[in-house]
Amino acid sequence: MAKGKTTVFYCQNCGYESSKWAGQCPSCREWNTFVEEVVQKGVSAREAVKKRENLKPVSLKEVDTSEALRITTGMEELDRVLGGGIVPGSLVLVGGDPGIGKSTLLLQVCKNLTELNKSVLYISGEESLQQIKLRAQRIGEFGESLLLLCETNLDTISEVIKARKPDVVVIDSIQTMYNETVSSAPGSVSQVRESTGVLMQLAKGIGISIFIVGHVTKEGVVAGPRVLEHMVDTVLYFEGDRHAAYRILRGVKNRFGSTNEIGVFEMRDTGLEQVANPSEYMLSGKPENSSGSIVACSMEGTRPILLEVQALVCQSNLAMPRRTAAGTDYNRVNLLMAVLEKRLGMHLSACDAYVNIAGGIRMNEPAIDLAIVLAIVSSYKDRPVDEKTIAFGEVGLSGEVRAVSMVQQRVAEARKLGFETVILPQVCLKSVEKLQGIKIIGVSTVKDAVRCI
Template sequence: MARTKNIYVCQECGYESPKWMGKCPNCNQWSTFVEELTTSKKTVTNLGNKTVTPVILESIDMDKEERISTGSKELDRVLGGGIVKGSLILVGGDPGIGKSTLLLQMCQNIGEDKFKILYVSGEESIRQIKMRADRLGVKTRNLFLVSETNMDLIEGTIKNSSPDLVIIDSIQTIYKEEITSAPGSVSQVREATSTLMRISKENNISIVIVGHVTKEGALAGPRVLEHMVDAVLYFEGQRHATYRVLRAVKNRFGSTNEIGVFEMQDNGLIEVQNPSELMLAGRPLNVSGSVVTCSMEGTRPMLVEVQALVSFTNFGMPRRTATGIDYNRVVLLMAVLEKKVGMQLISYDSYVNLAGGIKVNEPAIDLGIITAIASSFKDQVVDPHMVVFGEVGLTGEVRGINMAEKRVIEAAKMGFKSCVLPKANIKGIKKIDGIKIYGVENVNQALEIILK
């Protein structure tokens, strides 16, 4: 006979405890334990002498990787060339960022290739989905809609309809009747995802799951959710901004460094083929504190503008602010400026911003940050046709970076006339027409060239 008991489950990591605790000993988060009712039933399965026959690796035929093209070059780039058959993909993002819009537009492109798609919504009725589909111009006959939250009914629908692609929007609304906790709890999310993973692998059906995010920007639910799926995509961007960035943080079938850039318009999301042009649009010319640097996102170079504002403060503790850049990295680079260059920034507030709202953590933009701060401090204008990039160490040295030639080619393509980069990368760069290259070994040499 089944017995029921109460346990407390951490909503962040899934840690279980027989009693309530204020702080989770596993993830160290406070006030995350929620009471759940579980049913325990001992079952004994006698498998006898049954075994599983292993398969020789060389005998597996993989002449051509089975992928479904999404019809979007940016989305295919992030996925590694398209959706792999039988894969489980998790897409997360803030509310209203455009996750459902992106997936509906993907359905239109895939449906035109005669692939059968099942769209399961637990948040909207089929009429509401139809309204959004009409606005986005989605008219494919191969898209089937279901408004349901019961996992058992969804599983039966998938088996009966045999689609090529299934979209679950969202996993936090799906529940299994065997589990007494509320939809969106750790137990429900884990079991629903486990069921979807089994369906995907057994029937070779690609499934895309939409997940909510917490106020910290992480995917809601247990961390095991991200370990179970084959790919995790984050849809980033500010709601008041027009562009969106799709980033892969996990991908078993491709690179995790690629990003896709989209622009939100009235008729949906439009691909941005040249992100550098978008990031530099509206850039002010002949003003101090503005420098163009280059960041690599996977195999794609992207020019971005670093802005800095250094102003005198009357308070004893100067303020430091960084937007789109790691705050600790900015403080470190300012210490290098004070110690190695002699700039006394102790009495100045410093504000550093990556224009456009994009976030970059690559060390190659260090020299651009230092140049922007120095330009604002000295009130000297940096040549608007110059690109600056390189990693800066604590001793003030400018260290070599990867893919320097691709960055210079991108700068030349965008019309820039000169480029300041680490001297260690000069040998690996072929002569590129229309752009002059300066190699520097330390910060002092760089500032002498840039701030003449």
């Protein structure tokens, strides 16, 4: 083997490094995840520190934050997920399924930034300049401050970024970039980690914001080592069915804001359009006078979203009845059905049950428990729920309805969309007693809630 090179084994799941192969990773306990790679020995950490000059601690009071003002992207939905805009010097990872719209979203961000006289460098390792131009023509006119570069060599990219010093850089995608000091193929564990490390040093050192596009695996997580998500400042996932019109941008990590916010977009011929009121979209097409359907209210960060909970309960001809949950936790549905069978005496053990959150969105907040329970009871008894009624609350194993947070925002959203009755936990009545124009019913148990429909 050539001098200066060594063979190591990396865990593809967490990035753990070992000098020999092992069947199970000692760090993440996953099996058969080690791959062999040849790496180039670099300068040791001690030698690198010696080369630095003027290395001294700085007092917190001496740090100037006047230049760290957030940059608006021109898209309110994206700004909300980012925590108020782009933080200078941040490293943002955008992941999602192929064809979901990651590149289109970032290209629209580039267009909005050029209109604000911000310099943007779009680096693509997957498309040619002509292909990018064809995609950009669908979105609209771009300013002259947008520069394109088709390159995968990270050394060349670093030199261009240092020379141009743009305000924002987009890397599409990190799996196509390669560092010459690492001998493994592009997209491998070591290449992705080293490439992200170089980009992180550029972002922090020069003070520019860098967006990285990352492919996802069939499990739905960003491809590459888990350490990739730990290195970046923000991780955004673009969710949804690529054959459907609506997309959801969700933050799973954010050092500069909340991770509970979501942004809703609609894919059109001209690109992605923001959905200002997702509740109207979620409730569009709701059937009238149909059993097994009720509206719930879930909170995503500071945003209340009304959604339709559907349930279908019917007698089963199978030895083991079928249970299906789409858009919510399957085990939670089984738990709520067990509560109904124990506390209300409903014989659901011989019934097939199907629960669906309409609109293709996924919600796991406990506040939709009460709506799921009422939808199951409505379908089981074939009794429609008033279409102007909304319900939310957490259901415990004893059949009690427990309190949820941000009750005022939920009731106000329901009133704004024309609902007339709200069924909520009894303990939450005090916080909404001053609200007018809507009937509020407090329930303490599941049995009380069933009497209201």
